[in-house]
Amino acid sequence: MKFNNIGISISSKATIGNNVRIGDHTTIYDNVVIEDNVVIADHCIIGEPLSNYYDNPDEYENPVTVISKNSLIRSFAIIYCGCNIGQSFSTGHRVTIRENTKIGNYCRVGTLTDIQGFCKIGDYCWLHSNVHIGQGSNLNNFVFIYPYVVLTNDPTPPSSTCNGVFIDEYAQIAVSSVILPGIRIGKHSLIGAGSIVGKDVEDFMLVVGNPAKEIKKVTEIKSRETGESHYPWPFRFERGMPWEGIGYEKWLKNQR
Amino acid sequence: MKFNNIGISISSKATIGNNVRIGDHTTIYDNVVIEDNVVIADHCIIGEPLSNYYDNPDEYENPVTVISKNSLIRSFAIIYCGCNIGQSFSTGHRVTIRENTKIGNYCRVGTLTDIQGFCKIGDYCWLHSNVHIGQGSNLNNFVFIYPYVVLTNDPTPPSSTCNGVFIDEYAQIAVSSVILPGIRIGKHSLIGAGSIVGKDVEDFMLVVGNPAKEIKKVTEIKSRETGESHYPWPFRFERGMPWEGIGYEKWLKNQR
Amino acid sequence: MKFNNIGISISSKATIGNNVRIGDHTTIYDNVVIEDNVVIADHCIIGEPLSNYYDNPDEYENPVTVISKNSLIRSFAIIYCGCNIGQSFSTGHRVTIRENTKIGNYCRVGTLTDIQGFCKIGDYCWLHSNVHIGQGSNLNNFVFIYPYVVLTNDPTPPSSTCNGVFIDEYAQIAVSSVILPGIRIGKHSLIGAGSIVGKDVEDFMLVVGNPAKEIKKVTEIKSRETGESHYPWPFRFERGMPWEGIGYEKWLKNQR
Numbered sequence: 001m002k003f004n005n006i007g008i009s010i011s012s013k014a015t016i017g018n019n020v021r022i023g024d025h026t027t028i029y030d031n032v033v034i035e036d037n038v039v040i041a042d043h044c045i046i047g048e049p050l051s052n053y054y055d056n057p058d059e060y061e062n063p064v065t066v067i068s069k070n071s072l073i074r075s076f077a078i079i080y081c082g083c084n085i086g087q088s089f090s091t092g093h094r095v096t097i098r099e100n101t102k103i104g105n106y107c108r109v110g111t112l113t114d115i116q117g118f119c120k121i122g123d124y125c126w127l128h129s130n131v132h133i134g135q136g137s138n139l140n141n142f143v144f145i146y147p148y149v150v151l152t153n154d155p156t157p158p159s160s161t162c163n164g165v166f167i168d169e170y171a172q173i174a175v176s177s178v179i180l181p182g183i184r185i186g187k188h189s190l191i192g193a194g195s196i197v198g199k200d201v202e203d204f205m206l207v208v209g210n211p212a213k214e215i216k217k218v219t220e221i222k223s224r225e226t227g228e229s230h231y232p233w234p235f236r237f238e239r240g241m242p243w244e245g246i247g248y249e250k251w252l253k254n255q256r
Numbered sequence: 257m258k259f260n261n262i263g264i265s266i267s268s269k270a271t272i273g274n275n276v277r278i279g280d281h282t283t284i285y286d287n288v289v290i291e292d293n294v295v296i297a298d299h300c301i302i303g304e305p306l307s308n309y310y311d312n313p314d315e316y317e318n319p320v321t322v323i324s325k326n327s328l329i330r331s332f333a334i335i336y337c338g339c340n341i342g343q344s345f346s347t348g349h350r351v352t353i354r355e356n357t358k359i360g361n362y363c364r365v366g367t368l369t370d371i372q373g374f375c376k377i378g379d380y381c382w383l384h385s386n387v388h389i390g391q392g393s394n395l396n397n398f399v400f401i402y403p404y405v406v407l408t409n410d411p412t413p414p415s416s417t418c419n420g421v422f423i424d425e426y427a428q429i430a431v432s433s434v435i436l437p438g439i440r441i442g443k444h445s446l447i448g449a450g451s452i453v454g455k456d457v458e459d460f461m462l463v464v465g466n467p468a469k470e471i472k473k474v475t476e477i478k479s480r481e482t483g484e485s486h487y488p489w490p491f492r493f494e495r496g497m498p499w500e501g502i503g504y505e506k507w508l509k510n511q512r
Numbered sequence: 513m514k515f516n517n518i519g520i521s522i523s524s525k526a527t528i529g530n531n532v533r534i535g536d537h538t539t540i541y542d543n544v545v546i547e548d549n550v551v552i553a554d555h556c557i558i559g560e561p562l563s564n565y566y567d568n569p570d571e572y573e574n575p576v577t578v579i580s581k582n583s584l585i586r587s588f589a590i591i592y593c594g595c596n597i598g599q600s601f602s603t604g605h606r607v608t609i610r611e612n613t614k615i616g617n618y619c620r621v622g623t624l625t626d627i628q629g630f631c632k633i634g635d636y637c638w639l640h641s642n643v644h645i646g647q648g649s650n651l652n653n654f655v656f657i658y659p660y661v662v663l664t665n666d667p668t669p670p671s672s673t674c675n676g677v678f679i680d681e682y683a684q685i686a687v688s689s690v691i692l693p694g695i696r697i698g699k700h701s702l703i704g705a706g707s708i709v710g711k712d713v714e715d716f717m718l719v720v721g722n723p724a725k726e727i728k729k730v731t732e733i734k735s736r737e738t739g740e741s742h743y744p745w746p747f748r749f750e751r752g753m754p755w756e757g758i759g760y761e762k763w764l765k766n767q768r
Binding site for chain 1 (some may be wrong): 259260262272277280281295297298299328330331348349367368382386387395400402403404428430431432449451459465466477479480481486487492493495
Binding site for chain 3 (some may be wrong): 093
């Protein structure tokens, strides 16, 4: 049993590349560009229109949406118009990505994760399940965010201020943490599970707690299994990373 | 590209008003009333039946469900039978609203929010993404609840006690907070991010922490941008509110 | 209005029992076995294939998936191939259960709950809404987990270590708690709302807080309503349990 072509609706104004497979009950709206070798699984909506489409469909023009090559969008995803998604993107199920979000190459987004629009996400970012990326968030490359993390943006709710979070490269935010509006998370830092982060976090720092406090440098964290230092993590982890097979040190030298 | 009428199923016992648009793959069950100018987007289920429908569909009679005029229900919503939803309601995606929930006028419910049934929600309430409203919760008008908040109801789980939370008008609950069973949240109060609230909260009070403690009056909170007091918020925020264009003070006088 | 047979896709290699009802827009993949008297509601995906199906559908063989008798799978569920689900299972909506998960008999899984695969769950476990069960978790019988709880598994993220949580029988984990990797939760224990649990929890212990600390024995917790001890809960709660009608004490004697 394979792709069945049941209940699919593809706009005549969409552009579909070679070797693209589209699942049952999926809708592709106007001005969506799907590059080669992309899989869009069942029950997806790609190029979801903005509010004024519902107000006045006859005069509405859908902004361009791009899903780049070699991507796999699993079932029940909703990706709004105006998004630009890099190559080799992959998702879990029920992902929602709102308008005007730019995602780099080789990113992964887990089941139920909700990206609220007007976000900028670098390359090789992994957002696990059920992450909430507030509107206006900005993630550098190689950022890892774990389940039930919330990135906020309004310092005095309700207001019309959108003061998104910035997360620098190689930073990680463990499960169920909250990053308060406008906070900057330094590179290679680690936010422990369940932290409420209300102050900027320095590079290479471990912070934990409610409210979150500096504990120590991440370089002082030992692996329970090996007893050796586990961080900075790129020296210890390479699956899916551009240094896979050659190691981070060598890759880093090649970058310079 | 517009509404395509693919895979739609509408009960012959449903009542559909004028200028109603219904998205692809959407199902409208028996005894649903959809008033004029409503949009129900793709993949929705309106009037989802109770458990005994699945046990015995031949003898089951679906309670009446009302979606009032000018509402916009975005894709993948599930609204159970027995709900009564006021006018100009709007939702994000994947909203679940269980049976016998009454929602007032001009409310908004964000993506993934789950209202567990037998709830009463006033007018102009805004529930953002991924909020969990426990069964039996009661929200007055103008209540704002932010992502990943959980309203609970069982003081000694598991039990058959359902002791819902009460939230008074203009109160706000910031991201990832938990309100314990039977708690009353006073009007104009503000619950800070990540708070676990186990005591009643007085009117106009800011509470924060795990466990949540009183910090100060909300009137003492300054906006970082203006340096002025931001609360009570209706004096500072009017988008979508009934005082938009005239200001809260004037509107309040007109109400008396 | 009943099951309409709109947009359904059932593999010719699936095995469907007697008196099975399948909702609109639902897909049943290869090698799924659905036993008698099961209801699969609308928009479900049963037997969701593994990643290599998307890479190479022509050579892919889907592992066997079993949904045992008398189960009710509500709408928008995704159950992966390789799962074995016991009898009288019931779910809310939008449940995701990844591959190679074994679930016992008489379990319930609430709306939005995400079981990440390679998990073992006993009999009579109730996972409420929006619970995240990390890969490799192991739950004994009669475990109750409440909304927004996260069970983790990686002690030094990112890594390839999967050190799942073990939860012993009759334990309960209240809303928005996090259980850190490899932790053991003792039988009849109670984890209070919003706890971050980084140490093993003894049998019959109440732990609360961030970080979670031992408070007292659960037997010392009084019901606010009756003033009597509420725990161990099986003596006070029997709805849906195997001792319903006869009481836990008598049932326990019969077990010996």
